[in-house]
Amino acid sequence: MAPKKTSREVAAEITALIIRKLEEGVAPWKRPWAVTGAGGRPLRHCGTPYTGINNLYLWAIADACGYRSRFWMTRRQAEELRGNVRSGESGSLSVYYSAFTKRENDPATREERDRKFRFLRHYIVYNCDQVDGLPDFYYPPVLPDTPIDPSARQAEIDRFFKAIPADVRHGGNEAYYNPSRDYIQLPHPRSFKSMDYYASVRAHETLHWSGSSSRLARIFGKRFGDKAYSFEELVAEIGSGLICADLGLPNELHDSHASYVGQWISVLKADTTAIIHAASKAEQAFNYLRQFSESAKEISEPTATAAHHPAALAA
Template identity: 70%
Template sequence: MRAKSKPSRDVAAEITNLIVRKLEEGVAPWSRPWRITGAGGRPLRHCGTPYTGINTLYLWAIADACGYRSRYWMTYRQAEALGANIRRGESGSLSVYYSNFKKTEANPITGAETEKSIRFLRHYVVFNADQIDGLPAYFYPGAESTDLADPSARQSAIDTFFEAIPAEVRHGGDRAFFHPTFDYIQMPHQRSFRTMDHYASVRAHETTHWSGGTDRLARAFGRRFGDQAYAFEELVAEIGSGLICAQLGLPNELHDNHASYVAHWLGILRADKTAIIHAAAKAEQAFNYLLAFSGGDREESPDSAPVEVLPEAA
């Protein structure tokens, strides 16, 4: 008698369910967890390369849910190669990437054959360094410093990032928005914000909207998300703002998470289990587009060594 095959994991559903749960708890994974981890910043592979796309949000959410402070994640074999051991009883987390295969289809009328490329989601299992014994010391975060980061040093990074972006920014009034028709960003005066960090966080949100303009990345979600397209664009802008804030080392106590949109986001994510993967990919694209103006690179670990890594979702 043949053994029953093990059902495949619905990876997209697992990711979406965790993001939905964190939103329901009032914790948006793109606006808080980079300061939960001891060193801040994006999750890192064992070689020090930052994760991108949905893996950034998902591993931030896992770290927040489980209290992990290390930024580093690795497979069982990678830990073993470093002479380390996964602690007994520890459960791994998912890291995802897209793969594809070619399929030839024949036209039933003409018989002409065409080749289609079909993408599908794959995954592998990773563990946080906090679940592993015997790693080199730099994989584990040190004691958290109670000293606040130097605001002037942070301001320099903020200025460098935003001044290079050729968006028209107008100041005045009490609202922040991007005007797609006339292609400008409206911001309240800087003195209206509690701190320049708060100003930078809001400007990051609106600048992410700007990146999607018709002459730039031309984001349009009307056909896929219909009446929810506006809320989906807000989700992309919130994730993009979170990535920018993490890049600039801003504190995480900056966001109101655009609470009025949370119910819409939950509706979108519950209706389409791949929506958060799509949103994360679009936000990553926007982040890279904006970062390129200042010639910036994602921060990387100084202890990293180049190794082969698996590709992941765009």
């Protein structure tokens, strides 16, 4: 049995793959949902979507290895489903934070207090393309590569953005979020190639809007020195990728800001936990923005049950 990796080794392994994909020009938050057969986020064996860094990392693994299944599971879970991981297959990391509490003396008050410590843990999972004998449910059918009719997703796009109480102004030829005056500036929708392109850009700027001090207060301070702004851009890129995947937007829309890619790579090389932190912040922002449309839907459909929720169907 291979020796257990330390938290530092796990973070370094994840970061190395993300850096390699960035250097190849394939950001792990843009392309993979179209590569996998069924699209969408990676799923646990029970159908629950992965979140945070697991989402990006398993997307990157699937892209690098050509896996089409969205599902991942441990060897034991595969065996419980009467499946068998093929001989010679290599597993992938799935990480989570654990914590313990230690009783310490407060040097200022000389009183005892509980201090909580968080640390990174991991286990090994396999994509279902690496496993034989599973129920057909876990293997995506081979589908023709036909684009989705833009009108089929426009209602969902409109519902998502309409519910968010951001001040969005249209005009000019620039897209940005103004933090001092708290508004989003976008060109007129007619200026874009399609409403999908417009939605993609609006998603990115709305991610910035979510980080305001009056909302999620996403302030990185001096942690990354003069890289703080590019780190915020990284969070916005990852978060907008999650929105676009959720709304079913074509993946080719999402071109990373070229001027930031080099800075992102330097930040990740300097701090192997940076991508984990960025993915966590992006996930938090995505969930924050998503709750607006979910709340609006609950109000308009008060009798809806969980069984009829799109997320339940996707699982």
